[in-house]
Structure formats: C-alpha cells, structure tokens
Amino acid sequence: MMSGENGFGRPGWFRPGKLAALMLLSLSVLAPSCGFKALAAETVVDALGRTVAPGPATRILTLGSDVTEIVDALGAGERIVGVDRGSKYPESVTRKPNVGYRRQLSVEGLAGLRPDLILAAEDSGPPEAVEVLKSLSIPIVFIPEDNSPHGIKRKITLIASTLGAEDKGRELAGEVLSSFQAAADLASKIPPERRKKVVFFHGLVRLSAAGAGTSADAIIRYAGGINPMAVVDGYKAASEEKLIEMAPDVILMMSDGKGGPTADQVFGNRALSATPAAKTKALVVLDGAYMIGFGPRTADAIRDLAQALYPEANSVD
Numbered sequence: 001m002m003s004g005e006n007g008f009g010r011p012g013w014f015r016p017g018k019l020a021a022l023m024l025l026s027l028s029v030l031a032p033s034c035g036f037k038a039l040a041a042e043t044v045v046d047a048l049g050r051t052v053a054p055g056p057a058t059r060i061l062t063l064g065s066d067v068t069e070i071v072d073a074l075g076a077g078e079r080i081v082g083v084d085r086g087s088k089y090p091e092s093v094t095r096k097p098n099v100g101y102r103r104q105l106s107v108e109g110l111a112g113l114r115p116d117l118i119l120a121a122e123d124s125g126p127p128e129a130v131e132v133l134k135s136l137s138i139p140i141v142f143i144p145e146d147n148s149p150h151g152i153k154r155k156i157t158l159i160a161s162t163l164g165a166e167d168k169g170r171e172l173a174g175e176v177l178s179s180f181q182a183a184a185d186l187a188s189k190i191p192p193e194r195r196k197k198v199v200f201f202h203g204l205v206r207l208s209a210a211g212a213g214t215s216a217d218a219i220i221r222y223a224g225g226i227n228p229m230a231v232v233d234g235y236k237a238a239s240e241e242k243l244i245e246m247a248p249d250v251i252l253m254m255s256d257g258k259g260g261p262t263a264d265q266v267f268g269n270r271a272l273s274a275t276p277a278a279k280t281k282a283l284v285v286l287d288g289a290y291m292i293g294f295g296p297r298t299a300d301a302i303r304d305l306a307q308a309l310y311p312e313a314n315s316v317d
Contacts, residue, residue, distance in 0.1 A: 044161050047122045047144035054162045055139050057117040061110060063102040064121030065288075066295030067143050068093055070156055071119065073172055073296045074165045082113040088289050089297070105129040111136070119143060119159060147218035147294050149180045155295065172296065179299035187224035187306040196249040196309050198225035198284075199238070203253075204261065204269050209238040215292045220252065223305035240271035250309060251277045254288035261285065284308045 043053050059081045062068040068087035071080060083093050084102040099109050103125040110118065110133070118140040124130060133140050141162050144154050153173045160169020199209050200216035210216035211232040220227045228246035229238065238246070251272060253261055263281040267273050277283070284305060291301045 042164070044141060044158060046158065047142040050134075050142070052139050052141050052162075054141065054164075055116055057163055059114060059116045061099070061113055061115035061118045062087060062120075063099075063105070063118065063124050064143065064293075065089065066152075066155060066293035067119050067121055067159065069289075069293065069295040069297065070159050070172075071163070074156075074160055074163060074168050076163050076165070081115055082110075086289055086293075088287075105133075107132045107136075111138070117141070117162070119162065121145060147213075147215045149177055149184075152176055152180065152294055152296075152298065176296050176299065180302070183299040183302040183306070184222050187222060187302060190224040190306075190310055194310070195224060195226050197228050197247065198250045198252050198309065199227065199229055199243075199246065199248040200252040201238075202235070204266065207238045207243075207269070207271055208235045211236055215294050216252070218294070219291055219298075219301060219305060222302045223309060225250070225305070225309055238271070240274065243271050244274050246275075248275050248277050250282040250284060251275070252284045252286070252305070254291065255285050 043051050045051055057076075058079055060071060060076065060079045061082045062071055062080055063084045065084075065086045065088065068080065068083050069089055071077060072090055072093070077090070077092065080093060080096055082097040082099050085098055085100050086102065087093050087096075097113055099113070100106065102121060103123065105124060105126070107129050115138055118133065118138055120130075120133075120140060120142050122142050122145040124142070141158070143158060144151060146152075146154055153176075156169050156173045156176065160166050160172070198220045200214075200220065201210075202208055209229045210220075210227070211234055212227075212230045213233050214235065217227045217230055228248060229236070251266055253266065261283075263283045266283050267278040267281055272278060286301060286304065290297055291305070
C-alpha cells in the first residue's frame with residue numbers, strides 16, 4: 001500500500017499557515033497522552049540525547065523497518081497503528097496504514113493516526129518535519145542508526161525500555177546477538193584470497209552504489225565480501241569507467257517485489273555489462289528490509305548472502 005492511497009505523504013508536507021492548526025489538532029486530539037506524560041515517572045534518553053516520557057504507548061507509530069520488527073518481536077505488534085513504507089515484516093504490518101517514506105514525512109498524516117507514541121529511526125526526515133514533530137504533544141523517541149551488533153542491541157534496549165519490556169528486551173537482544181555472531185563467525189572463515197568483490201545498487205535507473213557507512217556495506221563485510229565502493233562515504237554514482245576499475249565479482253540488489261530484478265535486466269545495463277560479474281551473471285537479490293534493516297533478522301541475511309557468495313564452502317553451510 002502506498003502512502004498516497006491513505007492520503008498521507010502528499011507532496012509538500014507542510015505549508016505556512018498550517019502550523020497553528022496542526023498544533024491545535026495535536027493538543028486537542030492527543031490530550032490524554034499529554035496528561036500521562038505529566039504524571040509519568042519513567043523516561044528514556046533517545047538517539048538524539050533527548051529525555052522523553054513515553055506515556056502509555058497503546059497506539060504506536062513506527063518509522064523504520066528495523067524499528068517495526070523490534071516492536072513486533074517484543075510482543076507489542078498489536079499496538080502498532082501505522083508504519084512507514086519500508087516496514088514490510090511481519091506480514092501483518094502490511095495491513096497497517098502506511099505513512100510513506102520515512103525521510104519524506106507528512107506531519108499531518110502522522111498526527112491523523114492519533115498515535116500516543118512515535119518510534120522513529122534516527123534518519124527520519126525531512127529536518128523541518130522532525131522539528132515540528134518534536135514540538136507536538138506526541139512523545140517521539142528516535143532510535144539510533146548503527147550498523148553493528150552493538151547497534152542492534154542499542155536499538156532493542158531502547159525500544160524495550162520505552163515500552164516497559166526490559167526483560168523481554170534482554171532476552172531478544174541475547175538471541176539476536178548470538179545468531180549474529182554465529183553468522184559472522186562462519187563468514188569470517190573465508191580466506192582473504194577467496195573473498196569476492198560485491199557492489200550493492202538500489203536500482204538500475206541511477207546506478208547509485210553503497211559506500212562506507214551504509215548498512216549495505218556492513219552486510220557485505222559481515223558476509224565475507226569486499227566492497228570496492230568503501231573508498232567513498234554513503235551512496236555515490238558509479239560510472240561505467242568506475243565499475244570497470246572496481247571490477248565487482250557480484251552485484252547485490254534489493255528485490256523489486258515483482259520477481260526482479262533479473263540477471264538479464266541487470267547485466268543488460270551497459271555500465272554493468274563490462275564487469276566480471278556480467279560474465280557469470282553473478283547477481284544476488286535480497287529483500288530490502290531483510291538485508292538493510294539491522295534488526296532481529298540481520299543474522300539470517302548475513303548467512304543468506306554468505307551462502308550465495310560462497311555456495312561451495314562447507315564453512316558457511
């Protein structure tokens with residue numbers, strides 16, 4: 001379900017003149033949440049260093065696939081009243097109202113769902129929308145973006161504390177970290193001379209590849225691969241000349257949800273057709289949230305990618 005189908009995430013998230021009405025809406029509709037905040041004794045410190053009183057958290061809006069998955073894994077999935085476009089697991093959340101891409105938020109759309117708590121990935125935006133959200137009566141807790149096992153533990157711990165589920169949080173964190181370490185240990189046994197160069201692309205229209213500091217780069221490394229794009233930070237355009245220079249052995253992409261992209265589509269691209277990966281049509285396609293989210297399922301994604309990269313290696317079976 002796209003955001004437009006619910007009236008959320010419309011182009012132009014905010015226009016001058018709407019701020020006063022929006023503030024009145026939040027203060028009147030969400031008054032019970034305000035009252036609880038005034039009485040709440042427990043607080044949490046979020047990824048931005050803000051001290052927040054979470055309140056009852058009976059109507060939770062989650063922004064970020066990892067955030068959504070953690071809330072569900074903690075047993076609070078039934079309290080989720082809305083999610084962002086990237087949240088597609090578990091399957092039940094696909095039936096929740098969708099507020100669009102978390103980096104292009106519509107404040108009106110979010111407030112219209114009447115959440116009493118927003119759990120948002122640290123990179124939610126745009127900045128102007130985030131500033132308005134922080135000024136409203138709805139408690140909002142920003143969850144850290146950290147592409148590491150420690151980062152997953154931080155996310156789980158903060159969300160569990162926010163929901164008053166500390167015991168469940170410790171249990172979940174222990175299980176996730178144990179699985180993560182087992183997957184990373186298996187992949188680490190691949191000798192350096194056998195490690196393959198892997199480049200991740202979001203799509204084929206604009207060949208923007210994942211560099212250092214991205215979750216895709218971290219997944220490649222933990223799975224035993226080498227990311228030749230790690231010499232740059234973030235996502236950068238990769239020209240035909242650059243790709244020939246990097247000589248990737250494998251192309252990694254996200255599923256389009258329609259059975260693609262296929263090897264023919266990928267290596268039909270002129271820039272990718274000249275790479276070593278094209279000679280063997282070495283393409284790995286994984287679900288986006290599963291691969292990039294750095295949440296409860298990340299260990300499985302690492303194992304799946306390692307097995308795709310090194311199917312002949314008994315050490316990653």
